[in-house]
Amino acid sequence: MAPHAPPAPVVALNLALAVVASSVAPLLLLDKDLMVVAASTSFCRNFQIAPEKAQGCQLAELGGGEWLVPQLSSLLKATAAGFAEVEAYEMDLVRKDREDRHLVLNAKKLDYAGSEDIRLVLSVVDVTDARLAEKLHTGLLKEKGVLLQELHHRVANSLQIIASVLLQSARKVQSEETRLHLHDAHHRVMSVAALQQQLAASKLGDVELKPYLKALCESIGASMIRDHEQLTLSVTADDSLTTADTSVSMGLIVTELVINALKHAFPDNRKGAIIVDYHSRGPNWNLSVIDDGVGMPADQGSTKAGLGSSIVQALAMQLGGKVIVTPCNPGTNVSIQHTYVPVIVGQAAALGAV
């Protein structure tokens, strides 16, 4: 006798049970009395339940009774009755001789035609390890923040010591020229220090140029300009961000150019203004220090370049920029221009294609 094909509802049930059983995420199929209709292999494996004992067992009696959690039971019963839903319900699975596990549960009442039977799908995610990793990660981040703060503090203190030593030396030397050199050295140290403060405040690797240049100029102005009504020092800059390395070079260039202008462009209490300007467009940028003072001597080629102009030249070159001095009548504009010129023909073509 040929075997009869099983009736359609049985096929559907078998399919449903097979789907539940093979789920990678731990899954239970429950009836309205919270009896296990099917349990996924993953559920049994993750929570150490013998697969053959799961089916037909009450949820509360699974394993050693660890799933008997009154709040969960009432939530599931309410879900079965249709007036609640278990969404990301968190609980600790407490078992004898095993580590506690932290679980996130979701349950849904199944909606399907052709049956009066109520079925619930309960998914169980073990988040113990993920939470632990998260905690560790947060702890490490915090520790890193503390170390970085400590480092900023040490750098600031060291810079203050260096500044104090330079100024103390300046106080003690006899030669006026040496004293001026020591003061210049102090300005350079403070220029690096202003960047340090900007970096400590930003918490990012990059530096906002405008506030940095402003702080720098305020600091130079406070110590070098006697009469702020006679002489102004201002910054016009766009909202560019640059790396710490680039900023420190730019800061030192500005320091040299501003000090130079303050020393030479306004003799005999001449009234005037110095503007520090920075603008960028794509890879191109322009950093200028413009004054409306007496202008540079015409025979500057004959004088030996001082340390200040050597610093400007060296740092401009390091930044890939060119120093351009333009007489303004009155005054002088010293610009560092960085212009991106494609070197290879292929590169130009590639850029053109973009």
Add this chain to the structure above:
Amino acid sequence: MVKKTVILVVEDEALIRMNAIETLEDAGFATVEAGSAGDAMKILELRSDIRVVFTDINMPGTFDGMRLARLVRDRWPPIHLVVTSGLALPTAEDIAAIGKFIPKPYRLEHVIATIRELLDGNASPEPAIKAA
């Protein structure tokens, strides 16, 4: 002769303290120095002529400059406070409680200007002393 305003400088780094003391004296102030908050307290208990305390926050010892600042604010309200640190900025609440904050590294011109501002803001019987 005009009596000079007395400033107590509290700083654990000897070189920084030395430079601060001499620069403040050049600017016309009289100074007293302490290498720790504890020493500063002892000095404050012995002398009644200190008008300004300029202190670092982070110093070794039983208590730091912030605690010193709070103690001074509490016990000697007329004394002006200028606090400095290379560490993170104090909270706005802290600054309001203590007086002025200047981040490290500072320029002493800035410190002197801040001290003058505090002294000028006060109805002081002493005339402000002009810089040398």
